[in-house]
Amino acid sequence: MVAKGAIRKGEYFDSVTLMLVARDASKIEGVLDAAIVMGTAQNKSILEMSEMLLDEFKNTSDNDLIIAVKAKDEATAVSGLKKTEELLEKSRQKTTDSSEYMPKSIESAFKVLPGANMVIISVAGKYAAEEAMKALQHDLHVMIFSDNVPKDKTLEVKKLGREKGLLVMGPDCGTAIINGAPLGFANVVNRGDIGIVSAAGTGLQEVSSIISNEGEGISQGIGTGGIDMKKEFGGLSFLTGLEALIADPQTKIITLISKPPHPEVLERIGEVLKTNKKPVVAAFLGADPALVKSIGAIPASSLEEAALLSVSLSKGISMEQFNKEIEESENKLKELAKDLAKQLQPEQKYVRGLFQGGTLAYETQVILKDMIGDINSNVPLDPKLRLADSWRSVGHTVVDLGEDEFTVGRPHPQIDFSLRNKRILEEARDKSVAIIYLDVVIGHGTNLNPGEELAPVIAEAKKVGNSLIIVSVTGTDRDPQNKSKIVKMYKDAGAVVLERNASASRLTGYILQKLGGK
Amino acid sequence: MSQLDTPSSRLGVSSFPEEGKNSVNIAAVSIGDDIDLHERRGVIHTAFRHVINCKVNGSLVSIVTPAIGSGPNNIVVDSVDLTLFTGLEQNICDLNSIDFSNARVFDSRLVIDKYGTSEFLSNLNLLERIVINEASPLSCAFMLDERRGSFFITPFETNVRDCLRNSYSKFIDGSIEEVGLLKGAGFGLTPQGDDLISGTLVAIYVYGLMKQLPTEGLRHEIYNRARTSNEISSSFLLYASLGRVYEKFKDLLDALAHDRARIHDAASRFLGIGETSGADVSTAFILSMKKFYKGGLPW
Numbered sequence: 001m002v003a004k005g006a007i008r009k010g011e012y013f014d015s016v017t018l019m020l021v022a023r024d025a026s027k028i029e030g031v032l033d034a035a036i037v038m039g040t041a042q043n044k045s046i047l048e049m050s051e052m053l054l055d056e057f058k059n060t061s062d063n064d065l066i067i068a069v070k071a072k073d074e075a076t077a078v079s080g081l082k083k084t085e086e087l088l089e090k091s092r093q094k095t096t097d098s099s100e101y102m103p104k105s106i107e108s109a110f111k112v113l114p115g116a117n118m119v120i121i122s123v124a125g126k127y128a129a130e131e132a133m134k135a136l137q138h139d140l141h142v143m144i145f146s147d148n149v150p151k152d153k154t155l156e157v158k159k160l161g162r163e164k165g166l167l168v169m170g171p172d173c174g175t176a177i178i179n180g181a182p183l184g185f186a187n188v189v190n191r192g193d194i195g196i197v198s199a200a201g202t203g204l205q206e207v208s209s210i211i212s213n214e215g216e217g218i219s220q221g222i223g224t225g226g227i228d229m230k231k232e233f234g235g236l237s238f239l240t241g242l243e244a245l246i247a248d249p250q251t252k253i254i255t256l257i258s259k260p261p262h263p264e265v266l267e268r269i270g271e272v273l274k275t276n277k278k279p280v281v282a283a284f285l286g287a288d289p290a291l292v293k294s295i296g297a298i299p300a301s302s303l304e305e306a307a308l309l310s311v312s313l314s315k316g317i318s319m320e321q322f323n324k325e326i327e328e329s330e331n332k333l334k335e336l337a338k339d340l341a342k343q344l345q346p347e348q349k350y351v352r353g354l355f356q357g358g359t360l361a362y363e364t365q366v367i368l369k370d371m372i373g374d375i376n377s378n379v380p381l382d383p384k385l386r387l388a389d390s391w392r393s394v395g396h397t398v399v400d401l402g403e404d405e406f407t408v409g410r411p412h413p414q415i416d417f418s419l420r421n422k423r424i425l426e427e428a429r430d431k432s433v434a435i436i437y438l439d440v441v442i443g444h445g446t447n448l449n450p451g452e453e454l455a456p457v458i459a460e461a462k463k464v465g466n467s468l469i470i471v472s473v474t475g476t477d478r479d480p481q482n483k484s485k486i487v488k489m490y491k492d493a494g495a496v497v498l499e500r501n502a503s504a505s506r507l508t509g510y511i512l513q514k515l516g517g518k
Numbered sequence: 519m520s521q522l523d524t525p526s527s528r529l530g531v532s533s534f535p536e537e538g539k540n541s542v543n544i545a546a547v548s549i550g551d552d553i554d555l556h557e558r559r560g561v562i563h564t565a566f567r568h569v570i571n572c573k574v575n576g577s578l579v580s581i582v583t584p585a586i587g588s589g590p591n592n593i594v595v596d597s598v599d600l601t602l603f604t605g606l607e608q609n610i611c612d613l614n615s616i617d618f619s620n621a622r623v624f625d626s627r628l629v630i631d632k633y634g635t636s637e638f639l640s641n642l643n644l645l646e647r648i649v650i651n652e653a654s655p656l657s658c659a660f661m662l663d664e665r666r667g668s669f670f671i672t673p674f675e676t677n678v679r680d681c682l683r684n685s686y687s688k689f690i691d692g693s694i695e696e697v698g699l700l701k702g703a704g705f706g707l708t709p710q711g712d713d714l715i716s717g718t719l720v721a722i723y724v725y726g727l728m729k730q731l732p733t734e735g736l737r738h739e740i741y742n743r744a745r746t747s748n749e750i751s752s753s754f755l756l757y758a759s760l761g762r763v764y765e766k767f768k769d770l771l772d773a774l775a776h777d778r779a780r781i782h783d784a785a786s787r788f789l790g791i792g793e794t795s796g797a798d799v800s801t802a803f804i805l806s807m808k809k810f811y812k813g814g815l816p817w
Contacts (some may be wrong), residue, residue: 012564012707015707015708015792015793015794017707018706019656019706021673022674023672026671026672033672033673033674033675037705038702038706038709038748040703040709040746040748041702042700042702042703042709042711043703043704043709046681046703047674047675047678050673050674050677061747061750062747062751063747068674124585138762190685391665405651420673422633
């Protein structure tokens with residue numbers, strides 16, 4: 001074990017930078033520990049305790065920055081220190097690089113790109129509405145990535161957008177695909193003739209990826225943010241998006257995605273669809289299919305079904321053929337479930353779903369509720385099933401790790417896997433757990449190494465317990481991470497991998513039914 | 519879709535002037551009550567996006583954006599990006615480039631006029647729950663809820679956590695010498711140990727006012743033990759020892775005393791200070807006040 005270090009005199013970084021760089025440094029292969037702290041007496045004492053206090057650190061002052069790396073051998077320590085210093089330098093460049101002109105306001109951005117027709121807003125929530133109003137007043141479409149935008153301001157923005165016939169995607173809209181450009185968390189998908197309006201970010205990712213993986217493509221993927229379907233917001237953005245797709249000559253099939261809309265919003269969607277001649281598939285997860293039919297849409301019970309139905313319509317496959325293919329794949333799932341159930345012990349009864357994607361967590365609960373009964377969650381379908389403590393599973397549990405309670409002060413779980421990885425191992429040690437269920441959402445904006453981040457944890461979980469690990473991967477081979485590569489890594493590590501969340505959820509349900517669930 | 523057609527990018531235009539560099543016209547919104555404007559030229563100590571710390575006539579003055587807020591030595595300006603401030607390249611701070619004509623003076627003194635014990639303790643419990651739920655992972659909120667200790671992952675992080683816990687618990691159990699081991703411990707420019715001491719200093723001040731106890735000597739001794747050559751941290755500690763607080767903390771203390779409905783909003787704003795500072799000061803304030811209510815001042 002060898003420690004190496006460096007001193008930066010009079011250099012200051014904000015604490016979050018130092019914490020993040022030290023965390024990244026400790027993940028470098030062969031590095032056992034890393035610290036970047038001010039050279040105070042007490043920090044030096046902690047460095048000594050951590051076996052990282054070097055002789056050259058002993059004379060540092062409170063105003064000196066100490067960088068220390070401990071590694072398994074000399075060569076790794078030297079290269080680890082070099083990489084850590086590079087990481088620190090890169091973080092500084094990120095904040096100070098001014099070689100490219102960066103507009104400081106919407107007004108100055110207009111001067112740079114006068115022909116722009118869309119503004120993406122990602123500022124603190126309380127300022128986002130004001131910026132959105134400015135953009136709308138200049139007749140520009142808006143995507144508001146920010147969340148925590150005050151409701152009254154949100155409504156003003158959405159009303160103005162509706163009046164002007166401009167898209168207001170958001171607030172809290174994390175995903176869109178406009179003219180082939182993935183915005184926010186989005187996947188690299190084929191262009192084609194299927195247009196999507198979605199009030200669910202990961203829902204849009206799942207559906208667009210399945211469509212692309214099946215050889216068809218997306219004309220536009222319009223996000224609206226989940227709150228749009230609530231009564232007070234009246235589906236204002238959703239309706240504008242739907243009208244845009246109806247008018248769009250490139251869009252032949254329209255796919256709608258949401259949790260069940262408020263009845264008044266559903267009625268308004270029905271009004272707009274009265275003028276529409278294009279086939280419409282609607283996955284309003286958990287909604288009554290008869291209601292969906294009543295507005296002139298083809299109901300889909302899952303994101304997978306919505307995507308496959310849209311693909312069939314695009315390819316001109318008959319419903320009879322579609323149903324036959326679905327039945328065949330369902331029978332294969334049941335056979336697989338039978339084999340997998342044999343690997344479990346009698347005391348293994350529960351599923352523990354640890355999700356990166358909110359919509360996927362919701363969809364899994366909708367599917368499992370009918371197959372195995374009550375699912376406890378931090379985002380439950382029934383408020384009575386809310387977990388008293390989101391950090392501790394009870395019975396069948398589905399946890400959305402993207403909820404605020406888990407993300408305060410840390411990146412979204414699609415970016416930072418560490419919290420979920422820790423919990424996977426905790427669940428694996430619980431002898432009552434039959435299945436650990438994981439979703440992995442790849443694409444732009446997400447973790448670039450999901451294989452390296454999760455595969456070793458799956459292998460470790462298989463060592464410490466006997467749970468089945470079922471993984472659903474959302475994305476495409478054209479995503480920066482390459483879906484096929486990720487799927488292979490997880491399978492090699494011992495996971496059962498399915499490429500659609502609904503299939504993976506039903507497989508989970510079938511296995512638990514074999515074990516004596518509902 | 520015609521209305522969504524995107525024109526080809528014309529980014530990368532080099533002929534645009536760098537906005538604001540030659541014509542800074544920053545207006546002050548507020549000025550701290552401990553700032554003396556007779557001397558206006560100094561040197562820049564550190565500069566971040568939302569804060570420029572300057573040494574003016576031996577004192578630390580911070581030029582900050584509204585996101586940071588007022589404080590005894592803060593000048594709040596109406597800009598959201600201080601990288602536009604003149605003099606950064608030359609390391610010079612010239613307060614003459616700020617227009618003070620419409621600035622209000624921020625009163626950093628704490629006024630304690632009504633603290634019903636049971637109501638205050640109940641409000642303190644609410645604040646404790648908020649801190650546990652919302653504090654940044656590597657903050658000292660693990661002292662309020664042990665489960666948060668699991669956020670500290672690397673061996674160095676766990677050693678920092680254990681040192682902070684051990685020294686701080688000894689300190690508020692009555693060992694004033696532990697201040698020497700607590701100061702400077704932790705991450706960042708104002709290490710967590712210093713923020714814990716600040717939170718306790720304010721708690722001593724508040725408790726002293728409420729119980730009409732003389733605490734000036736005690737606060738002065740703790741400050742003298744805690745001060746270091748880190749000018750920024752020492753400045754925070756000095757103001758805390760004098761019972762002078764920054765706007766967001768003052769607002770939180772006011773909500774704790776008078777308006778339960780405002781506590782959540784005020785706490786969220788205060789927790790947003792620094793990566794862990796707001797949470798660390800809050801943690802120490804909660805633990806100290808509860809301790810004092812139970813058994814009086816332990817020193």
